[in-house]
Amino acid sequence: MAFRPSELSRITKKETINTLRIINDGVHPGSFNMAADEALLVELMKNPVSPTLRFYQWEKPTLSLGYFQKINEVNIERIEAKGYDIVRRPTGGRAVLHWEEVTFCLVIPAFKRGLWEIFKSIHEALESGLNMIGISARVLPVEKYGRGIRNRTSACFASPSRYELMLNGKKIAGTAQKKVGDYMLAHGSIPIRPKFKYLFEILNFQNDEEREIAYKNAVAKMTSLYGETGLDYLFEDICNALISGFEKSWGCNVYEDNFTSSEIKLIANLEEEKYNNPGWLFRY
Numbered sequence: 001m002a003f004r005p006s007e008l009s010r011i012t013k014k015e016t017i018n019t020l021r022i023i024n025d026g027v028h029p030g031s032f033n034m035a036a037d038e039a040l041l042v043e044l045m046k047n048p049v050s051p052t053l054r055f056y057q058w059e060k061p062t063l064s065l066g067y068f069q070k071i072n073e074v075n076i077e078r079i080e081a082k083g084y085d086i087v088r089r090p091t092g093g094r095a096v097l098h099w100e101e102v103t104f105c106l107v108i109p110a111f112k113r114g115l116w117e118i119f120k121s122i123h124e125a126l127e128s129g130l131n132m133i134g135i136s137a138r139v140l141p142v143e144k145y146g147r148g149i150r151n152r153t154s155a156c157f158a159s160p161s162r163y164e165l166m167l168n169g170k171k172i173a174g175t176a177q178k179k180v181g182d183y184m185l186a187h188g189s190i191p192i193r194p195k196f197k198y199l200f201e202i203l204n205f206q207n208d209e210e211r212e213i214a215y216k217n218a219v220a221k222m223t224s225l226y227g228e229t230g231l232d233y234l235f236e237d238i239c240n241a242l243i244s245g246f247e248k249s250w251g252c253n254v255y256e257d258n259f260t261s262s263e264i265k266l267i268a269n270l271e272e273e274k275y276n277n278p279g280w281l282f283r284y
Contacts (some may be wrong), residue, residue: 005109017108018080020254021050030062030098035270037105038090039263041178041185044107045081049060051108054247055239060085060246061099061195063202066092066176070284078202088281091187093176093186095203100193102238115177117132118184120163125154126173126190127165129245133237152154159236191224192233
């Protein structure tokens with residue numbers, strides 16, 4: 001992605017999000033979760049209502065691929081043998097194994113902001129929320145991070161970017177975005193327990209030595225809440241903290257809500273026609 005300084009221009013006070021709708025709808029299959037997130041974006045674009053922050057969990061350990069990620073980067077036979085689910089996200093990025101984590105989706109108007117400024121503002125809100133419960137996460141600014149730091153792993157958490165959310169020098173949140181017109185869908189996950197070893201078991205490598213090297217390099221850069229604090233955090237406690245973080249960082253009001261009838265109908269259609277369709281999963 002090309003980086004343009006103009007993307008970091010600040011929006012005016014009038015172009016802020018005043019109200020954030022919260023949906024926390026529990027445990028679902030991967031196909032439902034992806035359909036629900038896309039439906040929220042579509043409905044926001046059609047009928048501008050409150051931007052939405054959705055928290056959810058997964059029916060079973062689920063590997064999600066980025067929109068453009070090649071299916072041959074992962075081992076389908078191993079995924080099936082382990083009883084995991086697999087889905088393709090509508091957002092970009094790389095593979096994430098969703099398991100014992102806090103997963104969220106955020107759909108918002110972009111207010112003509114670039115991806116990097118939105119990315120930074122989301123991570124600042126996450127930072128604020130985690131700090132409230134004693135987790136000293138920090139957003140790493142672009143000046144300290146610099147350009148050109150990339151690696152070739154298929155794992156999302158092992159692929160750093162600008163304005164990462166760091167805990168004790170390691171990446172603690174993985175996020176991916178999709179921008180349609182002046183609207184944004186952002187996916188994010190914060191691992192509660194470390195499951196990175198299981199992720200690398202289902203990624204394709206030329207041999208086990210290459211797999212082990214990639215795994216060791218990755219775990220030096222990414223972490224979980226338990227891995228850094230030794231504490232078992234509850235899903236709901238993290239969600240509540242992050243909600244408070246968005247309230248404080250964005251200066252917005254929040255309210256709890258459920259899916260609308262039109263969203264429910266669209267979710268069912270998207271799940272059946274797209275996210276349960278092998279043509280979508282195997283498109284790349």
